[in-house]
Amino acid sequence: MSQKEDFSELQKLLQLKRLETPGPDYFERFVDAFHIYQRREILQKEPWYSKVVEVLFEPWVAGVPRLATVAASVACLLGGVAFFLGPIQSGSVTLANGKVAHPRGILVAASQKEESLQIQPELIDTAAGGETTELRPLYVNGHGAVAYDSRLAF
Amino acid sequence: MSAETALSPDLENGPTDEELVASTLKGDLGAYDELIRRFQGRLYGVIYHLTSNHEDTNDLLMEVFDKAYRSLPTFRGQSSFYTWIYRIAINRSFNFLDKRKRRQGSMSLNELDEDGLPKLDLPDISPQNNPNKSIMLNELQNKLNESMLKLSKEHRTVVTLFDIQGLAHAEIAKIMGCTEGTVRSRLHYAHKQLQKSLGIYLKK
Numbered sequence: 001m002s003q004k005e006d007f008s009e010l011q012k013l014l015q016l017k018r019l020e021t022p023g024p025d026y027f028e029r030f031v032d033a034f035h036i037y038q039r040r041e042i043l044q045k046e047p048w049y050s051k052v053v054e055v056l057f058e059p060w061v062a063g064v065p066r067l068a069t070v071a072a073s074v075a076c077l078l079g080g081v082a083f084f085l086g087p088i089q090s091g092s093v094t095l096a097n098g099k100v101a102h103p104r105g106i107l108v109a110a111s112q113k114e115e116s117l118q119i120q121p122e123l124i125d126t127a128a129g130g131e132t133t134e135l136r137p138l139y140v141n142g143h144g145a146v147a148y149d150s151r152l153a154f
Numbered sequence: 155m156s157a158e159t160a161l162s163p164d165l166e167n168g169p170t171d172e173e174l175v176a177s178t179l180k181g182d183l184g185a186y187d188e189l190i191r192r193f194q195g196r197l198y199g200v201i202y203h204l205t206s207n208h209e210d211t212n213d214l215l216m217e218v219f220d221k222a223y224r225s226l227p228t229f230r231g232q233s234s235f236y237t238w239i240y241r242i243a244i245n246r247s248f249n250f251l252d253k254r255k256r257r258q259g260s261m262s263l264n265e266l267d268e269d270g271l272p273k274l275d276l277p278d279i280s281p282q283n284n285p286n287k288s289i290m291l292n293e294l295q296n297k298l299n300e301s302m303l304k305l306s307k308e309h310r311t312v313v314t315l316f317d318i319q320g321l322a323h324a325e326i327a328k329i330m331g332c333t334e335g336t337v338r339s340r341l342h343y344a345h346k347q348l349q350k351s352l353g354i355y356l357k358k
Contacts, residue, residue, distance in 0.1 A: 005342075005346075007345040007349060009356040010345060010348055010349050010352065010356060011317050011345075013294075013298065013352060013355060013356065014298070014313065014317040014318060014348070015317070015318065016294070016295065016298065017203060017298065017302075017318050018199075018318055020202065020203075020295075021195070021198065021199060021202070022198070022208070027191075027194055027195060027198075030190065030194050030215075031187050031190050031191065031194075033216070034190060034216055034219055034220075037216040037220065038220055038223070041220060057249065058245070058249055060245070
C-alpha cells in the first residue's frame with residue numbers, strides 16, 4: 001500500500017465521532033420515552049392515505065417486500081393481463097331503440113338494464129345507420145352472447 | 155471492539171436476541187424492552203452519523219423500534235435480529251435523508267446541531283484548561299462532520315459501521331445487502347475522499 005493510501009491517521013480521527021453520543025441518562029430514559037411514543041402512535045388515528053404513501057415510499061421492510069407491495073404488484077399484473085386479453089371493453093353506447101353498441105364495432109344485443117345484458121338472437125339494428133342485419137353470436141362472455149358486425153370495425 | 159459495539163453484561167449471560175424475540179412474540183413486552191436496551195446505543199450511533207442531527211436521530215430511533223416491533227411477526231430468523239434491525243435503521247435513515255433532500259434540494263449545514271456538536275447531554279470532550287485546544291477540537295469536529303456529509307449515504311454508512319462502530323466487512327455486507335467487495339471498495343473510496351478534505355488535520 002502506498003503512503004497516500006495509509007488511512008490509519010484518518011481512522012484515528014474518525015474515532016472522535018464515537019464521543020458524539022448522549023450520556024447514560026438519555027439511554028436510561030429511552031425505554032420509557034419509547035413506551036410513551038408507542039402509546040401516542042396507537043392513539044393517533046392515521047389518515048386513510050397514510051398506508052398507501054407508506055407502501056409507495058417504502059415498499060421494502062428490511063430487505064423484504066411488504067405483503068401490500070406483493071399484493072399490489074399481483075393486482076396490477078392481473079389487471080394488465082385482463083386488460084389486454086379481455087374480450088370486451090367496458091365502454092358501450094346505447095342505441096335509439098335500446099340496443100347496445102360496443103366499441104370497435106361489436107354490437108351487444110341487450111336490454112336497457114345493465115345487470116341483465118342478454119343476447120337477442122333475432123335481427124339486431126346496427127349503429128351504422130339503422131339497417132337491419134342478421135348477426136350471429138360469436139362467443140359468450142360473462143354478460144351473455146356477443147354479436148359482431150364487420151361494417152363497424154375500425 | 156469499539157465502545158459502541160461492546161457487549162453488555164446481559165448479552166453475555168442472559169438470553170440471546172433470538173430468545174428475546176421469541177418471548178416478545180409470546181407477549182412478553184419486557185423482552186422487547188431488553189432488546190431496546192441492547193441496541194439503542196449502537197442504532198443511535200448509526201442514525202446520528204448518517205443524519206448529523208440529534209433531534210432527528212431521537213425521532214428516527216423511536217420509529218425504528220416501533221417499526222421493528224410491528225414487523226416482528228414477519229421476522230423469520232433468516233438473518234440475525236441484529237442484522238435485521240440494523241437494516242431497518244439504515245433504510246429508515248435513508249428514507250429520511252431522501253425526504254430531507256427533496257424538501258431542501260440538498261443538505262444544509264444549518265441542519266446540523268449547533269457547531270456540529272450535540273445538544274443533548276453529551277460528555278464534554280473539550281480540554282478544560284486549554285481554550286485554544288478546545289477551539290481547535292471544535293473546529294476539527296465541524297470539519298469532520300462537514301466532510302462526512304459530503305459523502306453519499308452509502309459511503310457514509312460504511313465509514314460509520316467500519317471506522318466508528320468497528321463492524322467487520324462481512325457484517326456490513328450482510329446489513330447493507332451487498333458483497334464484501336462492494337463494502338471494501340466503498341470504504342476505500344470514502345477514505346480517499348475524507349483524506350482529501352481532512353488532510354491538513356492529519357499527521358504526515
